Amino acid sequence: xxxxxxRPSLDNIVxxxxxxxxxxxxxxxxxSHLITSTRTYLKRKxxxxxxxxxxxxxxxxxxxxxxxxxxxxxIGCRFVxxxxxxxxxxxxxxxxxxxxxxxxxxxxxxxxxxxxxxxISNYVEIIDYxxxxxxxxxxxxxxxxxxxxxxxxxxxLITNEYEYFLLIDANGMLIYCNKGTNELLPYCDLFAQSIxxxxxxxxxxxxxxxxxxxxxxFSLNTFNGLIYVSPLTxxxxxxxxxxxxxxxxxxxVSTNFNYLEKIISNDNIxxxxxxxxxxxxxxxxxxxxxxKTGTGKEMIAEAIHYTSNRKDNPFIPINCANIPDSLFExxxxxxxxxxxxxxxKGGKQGIFELANSGTIFxxxxxxxxxxxxxxxxxxxxxxxIQRLGSITPIPIDIRVIAAxxxxxxxxxxxxxxxxxxxxRLNVIQxxxxxxxxxxxxIELLSNHFINVYNKRLxxxxxxxxxxxxxxxxxxxxxxxxxxLENCIEYALNMEExxxxxxxxxxxxxxxxxxxxxxxxxxxxxxxxxxxxxxxxKNGWDxxxxxxxxxxxxxxxxxxxRKLKM
Numbered sequence: 001x002x003x004x005x006x007r008p009s010l011d012n013i014v015x016x017x018x019x020x021x022x023x024x025x026x027x028x029x030x031x032s033h034l035i036t037s038t039r040t041y042l043k044r045k046x047x048x049x050x051x052x053x054x055x056x057x058x059x060x061x062x063x064x065x066x067x068x069x070x071x072x073x074x075i076g077c078r079f080v081x082x083x084x085x086x087x088x089x090x091x092x093x094x095x096x097x098x099x100x101x102x103x104x105x106x107x108x109x110x111x112x113x114x115x116x117x118x119x120i121s122n123y124v125e126i127i128d129y130x131x132x133x134x135x136x137x138x139x140x141x142x143x144x145x146x147x148x149x150x151x152x153x154x155x156x157l158i159t160n161e162y163e164y165f166l167l168i169d170a171n172g173m174l175i176y177c178n179k180g181t182n183e184l185l186p187y188c189d190l191f192a193q194s195i196x197x198x199x200x201x202x203x204x205x206x207x208x209x210x211x212x213x214x215x216x217x218f219s220l221n222t223f224n225g226l227i228y229v230s231p232l233t234x235x236x237x238x239x240x241x242x243x244x245x246x247x248x249x250x251x252x253v254s255t256n257f258n259y260l261e262k263i264i265s266n267d268n269i270x271x272x273x274x275x276x277x278x279x280x281x282x283x284x285x286x287x288x289x290x291x292k293t294g295t296g297k298e299m300i301a302e303a304i305h306y307t308s309n310r311k312d313n314p315f316i317p318i319n320c321a322n323i324p325d326s327l328f329e330x331x332x333x334x335x336x337x338x339x340x341x342x343x344x345k346g347g348k349q350g351i352f353e354l355a356n357s358g359t360i361f362x363x364x365x366x367x368x369x370x371x372x373x374x375x376x377x378x379x380x381x382x383x384x385i386q387r388l389g390s391i392t393p394i395p396i397d398i399r400v401i402a403a404x405x406x407x408x409x410x411x412x413x414x415x416x417x418x419x420x421x422x423x424r425l426n427v428i429q430x431x432x433x434x435x436x437x438x439x440x441x442i443e444l445l446s447n448h449f450i451n452v453y454n455k456r457l458x459x460x461x462x463x464x465x466x467x468x469x470x471x472x473x474x475x476x477x478x479x480x481x482x483x484l485e486n487c488i489e490y491a492l493n494m495e496e497x498x499x500x501x502x503x504x505x506x507x508x509x510x511x512x513x514x515x516x517x518x519x520x521x522x523x524x525x526x527x528x529x530x531x532x533x534x535x536x537k538n539g540w541d542x543x544x545x546x547x548x549x550x551x552x553x554x555x556x557x558x559x560x561r562k563l564k565m
């Protein structure tokens with residue numbers, strides 16, 4: 001049956017080899033059924049073959065029939081003593097050492113018979129090559145079928161017992177995701193290939209570190225409950241993990257957690273943003289969040305969604321920079337069966353359909369290709385989408401929150417972003433200030449991250465030393481809050497006392513602060529020396545000081561102040 005399944009490939013092999021060698025070919029399965037052959041072979045020998053000769057090849061591997069019709073294996077054949085073939089070489093086709101068929105190389109002319117006999121080893125090599133090539137095609141087809149059978153079997157065995165189930169390999173790459181899990185964690189069936197694209201890094205790291213079956217409670221954006229992890233081993237080596245998700249039947253993802261409390265700040269601008277989020281609770285208007293990398297744009301988007309009247313419906317974040325352009329349209333809008341090569345049977349929902357009645361968060365919107373910007377604009381205008389390969393519009397009710405760290409107005413000037421889309425997205429704008437403008441929040445945020453990583457790393461750090469805190473406040477924070485969090489995590493790993501010291505901070509931070517301090521010191525020393533030189537030149541009395549101040553471009557009051565420093 002495997003050979004029958006790959007008949008188109010076998011037809012090509014037979015046709016190509018016949019043209020190359022000027023010989024005739026036929027391929028039979030293990031039950032002596034003809035799968036394919038050249039026209040001449042079919043015309044001269046027909047569809048039926050002497051089973052005994054096929055069985056002999058299946059048993060022995062290679063057979064050379066140099067006297068067709070007059071050999072022992074020909075007894076009982078309808079062509080006995082009168083075979084149209086002049087010479088025939090047959091080779092067994094195998095998968096994993098199991099015979100699955102036979103390929104025959106045949107000549108019907110005496111001239112070719114002579115040529116083949118003179119170069120028999122070359123022609124045996126050719127037939128071996130052909131049988132190995134067929135084995136490769138058959139093996140690939142068998143693997144596809146085995147994989148499909150495995151998926152169907154897993155579905156059959158697991159669906160009733162586990163509503164949410166995942167299989168990953170030892171590196172976290174996805175092997176299997178059942179329908180329930182796909183609905184619970186939508187990325188499973190979109191473009192995700194790794195567990196890291198579905199679950200937070202700390203959760204994924206924990207899963208891949210598990211050595212024995214274990215369960216743990218997690219509270220995530222789309223899931224609250226237990227994750228059961230069971231390592232899959234072979235010869236004492238972990239080769240993968242099975243994951244079962246058990247939703248918390250009591251705790252609701254959105255109603256029992258105040259997402260505004262996740263926004264930690266005493267800053268007036270941030271607190272004003274929190275008040276604005278509360279005002280947006282009944283709105284469905286588009287929101288554009290701007291701010292530098294690491295300022296917490298996704299956290300603000302979550303707070304907008306989970307504080308709104310859409311909180312019990314999906315919140316689906318998507319990073320526009322992480323999806324290949326070739327997949328973007330099918331991931332956003334979905335596709336119908338047969339829309340393109342490799343399209344799933346039955347088609348697939350896109351992100352917009354999955355987010356229906358909820359919120360879609362388009363992070364790094366500035367990376368969206370121009371042709372998709374036009375399609376997104378139509379979605380926002382018409383409130384409908386069309387799957388790839390379909391002409392039927394699907395009505396949707398979604399709120400779009402977009403975010404970017406780029407200057408979209410500058411991109412509009414450069415014709416890299418559509419002006420009409422910008423105004424559709426920028427109905428309500430929220431701008432997040434960088435951490436350098438929230439110096440007063442550094443201590444508050446640092447203490448929060450100390451508490452978080454104390455639990456994760458099983459540490460008992462109480463606070464930052466005064467010197468360490470001043471160092472953090474003197475740093476420029478190009479990575480903003482995300483960089484501060486990474487800094488505190490690093491410091492907790494390094495610190496051996498109960499208070500974080502400067503020596504436990506990342507060297508890039510201490511080096512930056514020390515370098516800037518040295519520059520300030522050198523500038524101050526140089527300035528002071530210039531003042532001294534000017535006074536030595538003009539005199540230290542009142543008139544001399546007036547002349548020195550004028551020469552240096554300073555007011556007399558400033559000169560006196562600098563002399564006291």
